[in-house]
Amino acid sequence: MKILFLTWKSFGNDDMIAAFRSLGQEVEELPYSDKDEPADGAAVKAFADQVKTLSAECVFSFNYFPVVALACKDLGMPYLSWIYDSPYVRLYHYSIAYPTNHVFVFDSSLALEFQQGGIGTVEYLPMAANTERLGAMKDFGAFRKSKWKCEKEVAFIGSLYTEKHTFYQRLTGISDYTRGYLEGLMAAQKQVYGYNFVQETLKAHPELIEDMRKFLPMTPGNDSVESIEYLFAQYVINRQITALERQELLGEVAKRFGLDLYTPDEKLKLEGCVNHGPVDYYDFAPYVFKEAKINLNVSLRSIIAGIPLRGFDILGAGGFLLTNYQSDFLNFFVPGEDFDYFESKSDLMDKISFYLSHDEARAQIAENGFRKVAAQHTYRHRAEEMLSFLG
Helix, strand or coil, rough: CCEEEEEECCCCHHHHHHHHCCCCCCEEEECCCCCCCCCCCCHHHHHHHHHHCCCCCCEECCCCCCHHHHHHHHHHHHHHHCCCCCCCCCHHEHHHCCEEEEECCCCCHHHHHHHHHHCCEEECCCCCCCCHHHHHCCCCCCHHCCCCCCCEEEEECCCCCCCCCCCCCCCCCCHHHHHHHHHHHHHHHHHCCCCCCCHHHHHHHHHHHHHHHHHCCCCCCCEEEEHHHHHHHHHHHHHHHHHHHHHHHHHHHHHCCCCEECCCCCCCCCCCCCEEECCCCCCCCCHHHHHHCCCEEEECCCCCCCCCCCHHHHHCCCCCCCCEECCCHHHHHCCCCCCEECCHHHHHHHHHHHHHHHHHHHHHHHHHHHHHHHHHCCCCHHHHHHHHHHC
């Protein structure tokens, strides 16, 4: 089968292409923009014409694009889409229900939401790692000479949302009541992992939405079914909770244990932290995962149950992973055996202290995690699962 693979600046392109080809599939790469574009007739026809010219039998993309779904529906051609972003509002476009779609999401709770809503085209599929490539990366020479070399024992790769203004920071004129309520809501949600009550709370209090809309005029799309409370919950409040949580937790980790931080905001300073700036994710981040004694994951609060891509990349590189609680981990991995998780700030500090003083246990857990990913969670495994839906 000839798969038209849409390439944009997404993670995993080379790994997924190699996986499809290892299964005997022909892959044709087509550059594609991930920018928002109107799913109008002209755009759909233009893409459909490209597909016909290239004689493809199936289209694949990381993340979901309505223009592609509309064109594939017109062509009667399967569209495989694997989502790794969260939140991802395009999933709520009306085209999601087209029978030519096979949309895979990495968060089981999100898949359940769609399935309970009668949308049978959305399936749960966790992310993956290319353990063959990651395991072969053993020459630390260039890494240890780079600006990204590890100087501490604990590391975190990701945004702290300090590099630019968040949507929440635009809410400058909201009432004292609204601000107080939102601050209380965020403080409460920070204490809970595995369940997110922000969206349902906003739905029950439309006056909060109306006040926020005066300063941040968000509006659901005319061709999609996302709610206004979804937009404010996922893109405003949950993102702000994540920003507060990451800065609080990582600040405390840096102060007590030291921290290698790899983040877009190169000017950010935390006591005890070496801020290396953004790291080259493909060529150098795996060496961080291997070199750090403990790799932290603090998930975006819009991810309810899923294992973020960062989690698989750490495990797939043979790194030791300490993450906040995410229930999907427990479907595949054993805490204390393949990875470990924390449930509060004090629990995080206790576990960092424990694992830094138990080298053999930590190394064995990292090895177990790597072996389990290699045996069950590579891109080849995921490609096989996706293709099985095509019959």
